[in-house]
Amino acid sequence: MADLEKFRAETRAWLEQNCPAEMRKPMTSDGDTFWGGRNTKFSSEARRVWFERMRDKGWTVPHWPKEYGGGGLDGEEAKIVRQEMAAIGARQPLTSFGISMLGPALLKYGTEEQKKEHLPKITAGLIRWCQGYSEPNAGSDLASLQTRAVGDGDDYIINGQKIWTSYANYADWIFCLVRTDPAAKKHDGISFILFDMTSKGVSTKPILLISGYSPFCETFFDNVRVPKSHVVGTVNRGWDVAKYLLQHERAMISGMGERGVGRPLGQIAADSVGADAQGKLDDAQLRSQIANFEVDEAALAAAAERAVDLAKAGQSHPAFSSAMKYYGTELNKRRYEILMSAGGIDALEWESDRSRGGARPRAWLRTKANSIEGGTSEVMLGIVAKRILDLPGA
Amino acid sequence: MALVLTEEQSMLRDSARGLISDKAPVAHLRGLRDAKDTTGFSRELWTTFAEMGFSGLLVPDQFGGSGLGCVEAGIVMEEIGRTLMPSPFLATSVLAASALSRGGSEAQKAQHLPKIADGSLLAALAIDEGAKHRPLQTKLQATRAGNGFKLSGDKAFVVDGHTADLLIVAARSAGSAGDKNGLTLFLVDPKAKGLAVERTAMVDSHNAARIVFDNVEVNADSVLGEVDQGFGLLEGVLNIGRGAVASEMVGLSDEVFGRTVTYLKERKQFGKAIGEFQALQHRAAELYIDIEITRAAVLKALQALDADVAKAATAVAVAKARAGTTATLAVQEGVQMHGGMGMTDQFDIGFFMKRARVCQELFGDSNFHTDQLASGKGY
Numbered sequence: 110m111a112d113l114e115k116f117r118a119e120t121r122a123w124l125e126q127n128c129p130a131e132m133r134k135p136m137t138s139d140g141d142t143f144w145g146g147r148n149t150k151f152s153s154e155a156r157r158v159w160f161e162r163m164r165d166k167g168w169t170v171p172h173w174p175k176e177y178g179g180g181g182l183d184g185e186e187a188k189i190v191r192q193e194m195a196a197i198g199a200r201q202p203l204t205s206f207g208i209s210m211l212g213p214a215l216l217k218y219g220t221e222e223q224k225k226e227h228l229p230k231i232t233a234g235l236i237r238w239c240q241g242y243s244e245p246n247a248g249s250d251l252a253s254l255q256t257r258a259v260g261d262g263d264d265y266i267i268n269g270q271k272i273w274t275s276y277a278n279y280a281d282w283i284f285c286l287v288r289t290d291p292a293a294k295k296h297d298g299i300s301f302i303l304f305d306m307t308s309k310g311v312s313t314k315p316i317l318l319i320s321g322y323s324p325f326c327e328t329f330f331d332n333v334r335v336p337k338s339h340v341v342g343t344v345n346r347g348w349d350v351a352k353y354l355l356q357h358e359r360a361m362i363s364g365m366g367e368r369g370v371g372r373p374l375g376q377i378a379a380d381s382v383g384a385d386a387q388g389k390l391d392d393a394q395l396r397s398q399i400a401n402f403e404v405d406e407a408a409l410a411a412a413a414e415r416a417v418d419l420a421k422a423g424q425s426h427p428a429f430s431s432a433m434k435y436y437g438t439e440l441n442k443r444r445y446e447i448l449m450s451a452g453g454i455d456a457l458e459w460e461s462d463r464s465r466g467g468a469r470p471r472a473w474l475r476t477k478a479n480s481i482e483g484g485t486s487e488v489m490l491g492i493v494a495k496r497i498l499d500l501p502g503a
Numbered sequence: 504m505a506l507v508l509t510e511e512q513s514m515l516r517d518s519a520r521g522l523i524s525d526k527a528p529v530a531h532l533r534g535l536r537d538a539k540d541t542t543g544f545s546r547e548l549w550t551t552f553a554e555m556g557f558s559g560l561l562v563p564d565q566f567g568g569s570g571l572g573c574v575e576a577g578i579v580m581e582e583i584g585r586t587l588m589p590s591p592f593l594a595t596s597v598l599a600a601s602a603l604s605r606g607g608s609e610a611q612k613a614q615h616l617p618k619i620a621d622g623s624l625l626a627a628l629a630i631d632e633g634a635k636h637r638p639l640q641t642k643l644q645a646t647r648a649g650n651g652f653k654l655s656g657d658k659a660f661v662v663d664g665h666t667a668d669l670l671i672v673a674a675r676s677a678g679s680a681g682d683k684n685g686l687t688l689f690l691v692d693p694k695a696k697g698l699a700v701e702r703t704a705m706v707d708s709h710n711a712a713r714i715v716f717d718n719v720e721v722n723a724d725s726v727l728g729e730v731d732q733g734f735g736l737l738e739g740v741l742n743i744g745r746g747a748v749a750s751e752m753v754g755l756s757d758e759v760f761g762r763t764v765t766y767l768k769e770r771k772q773f774g775k776a777i778g779e780f781q782a783l784q785h786r787a788a789e790l791y792i793d794i795e796i797t798r799a800a801v802l803k804a805l806q807a808l809d810a811d812v813a814k815a816a817t818a819v820a821v822a823k824a825r826a827g828t829t830a831t832l833a834v835q836e837g838v839q840m841h842g843g844m845g846m847t848d849q850f851d852i853g854f855f856m857k858r859a860r861v862c863q864e865l866f867g868d869s870n871f872h873t874d875q876l877a878s879g880k881g882y
């Protein structure tokens with residue numbers, strides 16, 4: 110414990126010295142997120158400085174091994190870094206699907222060569238990844254995917270279509286599920302493969318979201334040639350890799366939303382609905398909705414912390430991330446319903462400068478995808494019923 | 504009175520549905536949005552509305568209207584809700600027509616109502632000032648000046664405020680924010696000196712405006728109803744508007760529900776229609792029940808308004824509160840059950856979600872009306 114307290118003090122001092130003031134302010138738009146990649150730009154000088162200092166310290170991904178550009182921290186230490194960053198409101202230096210999704214799968218299933226090739230480029234923010242799982246007819250039923258990879262010497266030739274591929278149009282590489290054995294049962298003929306989005310035959314077409322933004326694409330593969338050595342894990346056993354990755358994706362999505370940071374919801378609401386002399390919101394219903402929400406939010410935060418600790422202690426159920434994904438995303442949707450209600454008329458404006466281009470309603474609409482992306486709420490509940498409760502027929 | 508539509512009312516519904524679904528499907532709204540149309544509705548369609556007698560639906564016979572009631576207005580609103588048609592119907596034919604026919608002098612009625620009926624006059628009601636609907640908190644100041652008044656203050660969320668030829672403005676002529684006494688309604692020419700209108704682009708691509716009044720002069724003839732005693736009139740008009748918006752939300756909910764059920768039958772995953780999964784069946788069944796209960800509450804409120812506006816407050820609070828939660832549920836379930844498709848702009852469901860949010864806020868959200876009910880019952 111003494112060591113940890115020392116580590117905490119050092120971490121606090123280092124962050125205090127190295128995190129620019131601008132990087133301690135809440136993010137105001139998607140553009141404030143730094144995703145890395147070949148074509149990336151920093152939105153500000155402070156953004157660049159913060160990222161580079163954290164990268165050099167190994168803290169873009171504190172808990173990954175040092176040899177891959179991580180910080181080599183153990184679970185307790187990594188938690189302290191997270192807590193101390195949260196305490197000063199420090200922004201994530203780097204956000205990427207490489208960190209939250211591909212990395213954990215590579216660490217578990219990748220060859221040493223694959224880890225050396227890809228992980229350092231993730232921690233250094235050099236390569237931006239996208240996820241090629243869903244297809245038009247393979248959403249919740251992901252294992253029915255039809256994108257084909259046919260062997261040709263040392264390569265595969267890939268043909269097919271993905272959909273809902275987030276940021277495919279900005280990504281440098283894709284981790285992709287392809288069918289390598291069409292004769293096998295649906296879960297048994299899938300492989301997990303990596304390739305460069307600039308490969309000949311890859312094209313993307315952005316899809317407009319109800320928020321008015323285009324964060325995802327249709328992605329097409331027309332005779333894309335990929336070396337067989339780019340398969341992660343065993344050929345035809347890609348489903349194991351895919352599912353393992355999904356657990357991490359779900360943990361990430363369940364943690365979305367600005368939990369506990371920024372101004373308390375009640376104060377945001379007070380700006381628009383007013384408060385009485387004691388500071389109580391002038392809308393009794395809204396007040397109780399906010400209070401109920403905050404009770405659940407605090408409890409979820411405890412559950413999230415506990416989930417990490419249980420995992421470390423080897424006591425967690427592998428499907429528990431589905432429970433957290435369900436609760437976390439439904440809660441985040443509730444948060445935005447409350448924010449819309451609190452903002453009232455002002456939160457309905459879509460374009461004005463006053464409304465920062467309709468930032469609030471656009472963010473509200475975006476949250477509706479939280480319970481769809483990474484597996485729908487219905488699928489999460491199904492997984493809990495089947496894998497944790499062991500209910501028959503589930 | 505039976506809570507079913509009469510034969511005439513069913514015929515009205517059929518003709519409204521025929522016209523609206525034919526001339527203004529959701530693609531109509533989408534087109535106006537994408538073209539960044541500055542009017543935000545089709546004037547040509549408004550002319551058709553007038554020809555079919557819809558624009559003057561609530562205007563008494565002697566002023567060229569059809570002299571029908573809130574149930575009939577609700578029928579048209581429900582059809583508008585099904586396709587999200589942007590139309591002056593709510594602001595002009597429901598709110599302004601009710602305000603004028605209920606509170607206007609003979610001269611005011613004779614001047615404006617025939618033009619509402621023939622479609623040549625567009626009007627708007629300016630009430631809200633803060634972020635939430637709180638009519639009693641009206642602060643826009645009306646100060647006596649000569650034989651008239653000067654108006655100063657801000658209005659927000661004025662439906663159709665950017666195209667109105669006539670504004671009906673709630674102002675405080677006495678007392679302070681929160682008082683029932685001291686509210687006066689004024690008829691104001693939007694071109695008057697000192698008045699600035701800004702069209703606000705809204706999440707639902709429907710029309711609204713912010714209006715600033717800077718010492719706008721109005722004469723004594725422009726008072727609608729009685730000086731300082733406008734709240735009763737305003738409350739009645741608002742309740743008629745609330746009933747109308749609740750009807751729109753029933754139409755919207757029903758349409759989203761119908762589209763979702765169709766999708767449950769069509770979309771296949773795991774080798775079957777997703778509608779075969781009981782988890783979704785039960786949610787669809789619950790939503791159906793919710794909509795049917797709200798539909799009854801709304802019809803009850805419309806009938807109560809037709810019987811006696813002054814006694815309809817509780818029924819209207821129930822209707823608008825329910826319509827808000829039902830529509831919210833319907834659009835959320837609609838998006839969720841469509842999966843990724845539901846999140847795309849290309850698909851229409853999102854338009855319903857956006858409109859439902861605006862309707863929720865319009866003339867008081869579910870929280871507001873739940874509170875109204877409690878206050879009305881004295882707790």
Ligand SMILES: Cc1cc2nc3c(=O)[nH]c(=O)nc-3n(C[C@H](O)[C@H](O)[C@H](O)COP(=O)(O)OP(=O)(O)OC[C@H]3O[C@@H](n4cnc5c(N)ncnc54)[C@H](O)[C@@H]3O)c2cc1C
Binds near residue numbers: 244249273846
């Ligand atoms: C914003 C966003 C970003 C995304 N990013 C990516 C990405 O980067 N890469 C990627 O590969 N995919 C991505 N997705 C796709 C996402 O994973 C799928 O949308 C999701 O898995 C659902 O699939 P679907 O859209 O085909 O819906 P469907 O599977 O068709 O589902 C429709 C409805 O049926 C329900 N349903 C289906 N099966 C059952 C069942 N057995 N029991 C009960 N209910 C059921 C669903 O829960 C849903 O409500 C993204 C999606 C969104 C919205």
Ligand SMILES: Cc1cc2nc3c(=O)[nH]c(=O)nc-3n(C[C@H](O)[C@H](O)[C@H](O)COP(=O)(O)OP(=O)(O)OC[C@H]3O[C@@H](n4cnc5c(N)ncnc54)[C@H](O)[C@@H]3O)c2cc1C
Binds near residue numbers: 781
């Ligand atoms: C107070 C009372 C009065 C009653 N009066 C009468 C009467 O007058 N006449 C008469 O004939 N019966 C009567 N019943 C019996 C009643 O109809 C049955 O209890 C009911 O049909 C449920 O059957 P079960 O008790 O065998 O429960 P089960 O069928 O074993 O159900 C157990 C649980 O599983 C759920 N369940 C069952 N099937 C499904 C499914 N397909 N999908 C989802 N969930 C499911 C149920 O909702 C329940 O929660 C009465 C019961 C009660 C409690």
